[in-house]
Amino acid sequence: MVNLTIDDKQVTAPKTATIYEAAKLNGVNIPILCHDKKLKPFGACRMCLVEVEQMKGRQIPACTTPVTEGMIIRTSTPDIIKARKMVLELLLLNHPLDCPVCDKAGDCDLQNLTYEYKVDSNRFVDEKFHHEIDYNNPLIERDMNRCVLCGKCARICDEIVSFGALTFIDRGIETKIGCEFEDGLNCEFCGSCISVCPVGSLLARPFKFKARFWSLTKQKSVCGYCGTGCNLTLGVKDNKVLTTLYDENQGFHKGQLCVRGRFGYQFINNEQRLTSPLIRKNGRLIESSWEEAFEVVAGRLKGGNSVAALATARLTNEELTLFRKLMLENVGSNNFDHSGGYAHSALTEGFTRSFGVAGSSSTILDVQKTDLLLVVKTDSYETHPVVGFEINMGVKNKGIKLNIISDKRGKLSKLPGANTFVHTPGSEVALLNAIAKTILDEKLTDASAASISGYAELEKGLAEFTPEAVATSSGVSADSIKKLARDYAAAEKALILFPVGLAYAGHNQEMASAAANLAILTGKLGKEGCGVLCLSEKNNSQGAVDMGFYAQNGGMDALKILDGCKNGSVKTLFIAGENPVVSYPDGAKVKAALDAVEFLVVSELFMTDTAAMADVVLPACSFAEKEGTFTSTDRRVQYVTPAIRKNVQCKTDFEILSALIVKLGGTAPASPSAVFAEISAGNSAYAGMSSVALRTEGAFTQLNLSPKLVVPKAAASLPAENGKLALVTGSALYHSGTLSQFGEGPMYVCPENYVEVSRKDAARFKIQDKDLVTVSSSTGNVQLKAKVTLRMPEGVVFVPYHFSAAPVNAIWNGAAVTTVTITK
Amino acid sequence: MSNAVSQQAEEQEPVIDLSIADSVIDKFIDIPGNLMPVLQGVQDEYGYVPRVVADHIAERLNVYPSQIYGVLTFYAQFHLKPRGKFIIRVCVGTACHVQGAPRIVETFFDKLGIGHAETTPDLRFTFEKVACLGACGMAPLAMVNDSTYGGMTVQKVDDIIADYTHRPLK
Numbered sequence: 001m002v003n004l005t006i007d008d009k010q011v012t013a014p015k016t017a018t019i020y021e022a023a024k025l026n027g028v029n030i031p032i033l034c035h036d037k038k039l040k041p042f043g044a045c046r047m048c049l050v051e052v053e054q055m056k057g058r059q060i061p062a063c064t065t066p067v068t069e070g071m072i073i074r075t076s077t078p079d080i081i082k083a084r085k086m087v088l089e090l091l092l093l094n095h096p097l098d099c100p101v102c103d104k105a106g107d108c109d110l111q112n113l114t115y116e117y118k119v120d121s122n123r124f125v126d127e128k129f130h131h132e133i134d135y136n137n138p139l140i141e142r143d144m145n146r147c148v149l150c151g152k153c154a155r156i157c158d159e160i161v162s163f164g165a166l167t168f169i170d171r172g173i174e175t176k177i178g179c180e181f182e183d184g185l186n187c188e189f190c191g192s193c194i195s196v197c198p199v200g201s202l203l204a205r206p207f208k209f210k211a212r213f214w215s216l217t218k219q220k221s222v223c224g225y226c227g228t229g230c231n232l233t234l235g236v237k238d239n240k241v242l243t244t245l246y247d248e249n250q251g252f253h254k255g256q257l258c259v260r261g262r263f264g265y266q267f268i269n270n271e272q273r274l275t276s277p278l279i280r281k282n283g284r285l286i287e288s289s290w291e292e293a294f295e296v297v298a299g300r301l302k303g304g305n306s307v308a309a310l311a312t313a314r315l316t317n318e319e320l321t322l323f324r325k326l327m328l329e330n331v332g333s334n335n336f337d338h339s340g341g342y343a344h345s346a347l348t349e350g351f352t353r354s355f356g357v358a359g360s361s362s363t364i365l366d367v368q369k370t371d372l373l374l375v376v377k378t379d380s381y382e383t384h385p386v387v388g389f390e391i392n393m394g395v396k397n398k399g400i401k402l403n404i405i406s407d408k409r410g411k412l413s414k415l416p417g418a419n420t421f422v423h424t425p426g427s428e429v430a431l432l433n434a435i436a437k438t439i440l441d442e443k444l445t446d447a448s449a450a451s452i453s454g455y456a457e458l459e460k461g462l463a464e465f466t467p468e469a470v471a472t473s474s475g476v477s478a479d480s481i482k483k484l485a486r487d488y489a490a491a492e493k494a495l496i497l498f499p500v501g502l503a504y505a506g507h508n509q510e511m512a513s514a515a516a517n518l519a520i521l522t523g524k525l526g527k528e529g530c531g532v533l534c535l536s537e538k539n540n541s542q543g544a545v546d547m548g549f550y551a552q553n554g555g556m557d558a559l560k561i562l563d564g565c566k567n568g569s570v571k572t573l574f575i576a577g578e579n580p581v582v583s584y585p586d587g588a589k590v591k592a593a594l595d596a597v598e599f600l601v602v603s604e605l606f607m608t609d610t611a612a613m614a615d616v617v618l619p620a621c622s623f624a625e626k627e628g629t630f631t632s633t634d635r636r637v638q639y640v641t642p643a644i645r646k647n648v649q650c651k652t653d654f655e656i657l658s659a660l661i662v663k664l665g666g667t668a669p670a671s672p673s674a675v676f677a678e679i680s681a682g683n684s685a686y687a688g689m690s691s692v693a694l695r696t697e698g699a700f701t702q703l704n705l706s707p708k709l710v711v712p713k714a715a716a717s718l719p720a721e722n723g724k725l726a727l728v729t730g731s732a733l734y735h736s737g738t739l740s741q742f743g744e745g746p747m748y749v750c751p752e753n754y755v756e757v758s759r760k761d762a763a764r765f766k767i768q769d770k771d772l773v774t775v776s777s778s779t780g781n782v783q784l785k786a787k788v789t790l791r792m793p794e795g796v797v798f799v800p801y802h803f804s805a806a807p808v809n810a811i812w813n814g815a816a817v818t819t820v821t822i823t824k
Numbered sequence: 825m826s827n828a829v830s831q832q833a834e835e836q837e838p839v840i841d842l843s844i845a846d847s848v849i850d851k852f853i854d855i856p857g858n859l860m861p862v863l864q865g866v867q868d869e870y871g872y873v874p875r876v877v878a879d880h881i882a883e884r885l886n887v888y889p890s891q892i893y894g895v896l897t898f899y900a901q902f903h904l905k906p907r908g909k910f911i912i913r914v915c916v917g918t919a920c921h922v923q924g925a926p927r928i929v930e931t932f933f934d935k936l937g938i939g940h941a942e943t944t945p946d947l948r949f950t951f952e953k954v955a956c957l958g959a960c961g962m963a964p965l966a967m968v969n970d971s972t973y974g975g976m977t978v979q980k981v982d983d984i985i986a987d988y989t990h991r992p993l994k
Contacts, residue, residue: 158888163888164890164891167890167894168894168898169890169894169897171897171898178890179890180878180879180882180888180889181875414886416886790883
């Protein structure tokens with residue numbers, strides 16, 4: 001700490017602080033335009049000028065000047081005020097005063113500072129800019145006439161998003177922010193640039209002319225897409241979510257969002273939302289009353305073991321608890337599951353046997369605290385973009401070493417110093433095993449490892465995974481495997497990341513154990529910046545596991561339930577929010593099963609392909625309309641409260657399940673918080689949590705690791721066939737599950753399914769970018785738009801899984817790797 | 825540069841042989857801070873920096889394409905459009921100005937049918953006004969590539985254009 005004087009007050013500040021930070025810490029506000037606490041100091045705008053006595057009273061920028069012992073600083077002398085006024089006058093010289101039609105008005109730093117410094121006239125005269133406004137995309141409007149050249153957009157796009165879409169171009173008075181060769185924006189559309197823009201240069205187009213900033217009610221919530229658990233501030237007016245607002249103090253991610261979080265909110269107020277219960281009569285779904293629908297559904301739920309349920313991991317913990325209770329106590333069936341039954345196996349089976357708990361050992365906060373990241377699949381960026389931002393920042397600012405093993409290259413591969421080891425599809429587990437084998441052979445293990453249960457079995461079990469043998473099957477050289485092992489073992493702290501989800505069939509219990517083995521063997525577990533973090537697909541995937549909403553004690557798992565529908569052992573199927581027709585493997589089989597089942601009830605927000613097959617459809621509510629808790633992929637429990645009132649005709653799944661419990665003779669709980677009290681009383685991981693305390697910060701569930709070494713089984717790699725390609729499935733950056741299809745933002749950027757093909761394969765099959773091609777496998781074929789990219793290795797194609805039109809499950813039956821052919 | 829102009833530049837672009845760019849990149853690939861020498865090197869080879877080459881450099885050096893464009897537009901030394909074989913520079917500095925440089929400039933504009941920093945469609949001439957060439961004693965001054973023409977007159981403009989129009993382009 002250093003001692004200094006700010007405005008005649010004796011204060012202290014950390015040695016590393018700048019004058020701006022020191023002042024802020026001590027309650028002195030220095031005006032800024034170009035500074036953002038997430039970005040490196042820049043010193044462009046000169047609004048933060050202060051006087052420092054030791055510097056002969058010179059005016060210096062507070063945001064870039066570090067504090068020194070004994071500094072005497074004055075932040076608002078008459079000279080300083082004069083200087084700041086002039087800065088504002090000069091900015092307003094070229095900045096158009098079109099505040100009445102600017103969506104930024106009310107939230108505009110320039111407007112607020114002009115007001116604060118009473119700049120009511122301008123001594124200078126000059127022409128305004130005449131830059132063309134970029135309307136090339138439907139999400140981000142760029143009006144460079146309003147720009148004050150603070151550079152925050154370009155810097156956030158580089159420093160955090162690491163995309164670099166924007167930069168300073170030209171020179172002198174002509175300097176402006178733009179893209180390469182004056183193109184329109186063509187980027188990830190995360191909107192980070194909008195969030196930091198201090199003026200109205202960058203605006204969210206979906207929000208244009210929707211509402212004045214000051215008329216919005218700001219509602220805190222938690223994003224309903226992936227498992228990262230980002231906090232949102234929803235801008236609400238007239239009971240409609242009109243935009244997402246930026247709050248730099250919100251959440252571990254400091255308000256950073258991806259395209260789904262920022263622009264995917266429109267599904268909440270989508271006009272296609274279901275608004276009435278529907279009952280199938282004479283083959284058609286007819287609007288009905290809730291009473292009638294509950295009567296029908298409750299009647300069909302009285303079937304004991306012939307009743308089964310599938311839920312989406314987007315329901316709250318309270319709803320999943322209630323659903324489980326309904327099934328076990330009131331229906332009398334233990335056939336319920338989520339996420340296809342396999343997408344959670346890394347947690348429920350893998351981590352359970354390796355760590356003794358069904359959860360990741362680490363949190364997202366560990367990403368920036370580690371020394372080495374071992375990332376399985378570059379898709380970790382696409383599935384969890386905000387975790388990707390953490391990786392970007394860690395690698396770029398903190399020099400964290402990044403090793404990636406993946407079946408394709410990706411954005412993470414472009415980070416400085418990143419090593420990407422591209423392997424043949426499906427050989428991830430073998431590779432991890434070979435790394436473990438090297439660690440054992442080269443005695444790189446931690447002293448504690450030998451005493452851990454399973455050590456001897458692991459040594460024996462990994463015998464065949466020599467780096468040389470795995471090199472042949474995986475295509476990664478033995479030297480590279482050894483390097484990966486040595487890097488991992490040598491790092492003081494190391495963290496392993498891998499995504500899981502419906503489209504990542506290979507990321508199962510074996511991968512979880514294989515990754516866990518590395519952490520256990522080298523003692524990199526249970527410490528800050530160490531361990532294994534599994535990135536789960538949906539916003540409450542971890543919660544669904546914690547609430548026990550999956551097949552246990554002989555209950556049927558999701559795929560068995562669908563088999564049961566087909567063979568008649570399941571007569572009633574209750575699906576809440578899941579869309580298996582699109583997202584589960586082998587769509588034809590799923591459809592046949594849902595066709596065959598006697599009675600199908602679906603509670604949904606939209607008329608999905610699954611809901612369209614139902615006998616009863618119940619209109620449910622989105623995350624923005626309900627109360628409850630979500631547990632993020634890193635076990636952070638967060639409480640959401642309704643941001644808007646639900647449509648009177650819709651019911652939350654909590655209300656639907658409560659009503660059904662009552663119909664079946666049970667007693668329904670009073671409220672979600674009552675259920676949460678039950679959860680925290682009954683589940684030791686949630687012990688001591690109260691729903692009131694969770695509203696502000698959230699809390700991590702408790703974790704007691706009991707590590708055990710397990711021999712992971714590696715799938716045999718598929719031999720390459722002549723003229724055939726290996727299909728790998730996964731997540732597209734802009735989407736999450738099938739829900740994002742109803743968010744306008746994601747659909748603007750990525751409206752349809754596609755197949756990513758390498759340049760070499762494109763040349764071989766004479767495919768051009770955007771050609772319509774037919775991809776065929778043994779289970780069927782589908783027409784997709786080709787996307788020729790650099791990142792795919794030869795012989796491998798990638799198709800995402802989110803789309804109802806041309807779904808990947810027409811050609812994919814749940815295998816980690818599928819052999820396909822491609823024709824034009 | 826507006827969208828229309830950059831589009832025009834694209835249309836004019838002949839097929840670019842990227843292997844030339846590759847050989848330049850290979851020379852500097854392991855040197856930190858290699859963007860400037862690479863850009864200068866490719867400009868020496870192609871005469872300007874074509875967009876496909878800029879994109880290719882971005883890919884190989886792992887630099888954002890936008891950043892490359894930022895550098896290209898910041899420095900006056902880089903050109904984004906094909907340039908003429910003969911670069912005519914006319915000084916419009918103080919000394920040349922008082923000796924009648926504006927009339928020399930106007931005459932070049934008329935005779936060549938192009939303006940400042942533009943190139944004739946046959947890629948023979950590029951015309952540029954420059955601030956000072958450092959030979960004020962010879963005002964008004966013109967240069968064609970490395971040849972200097974002092975004491976310029978309107979008649980001499982015709983002579984220079986005639987002379988260079990007859991030289992081979994290749």
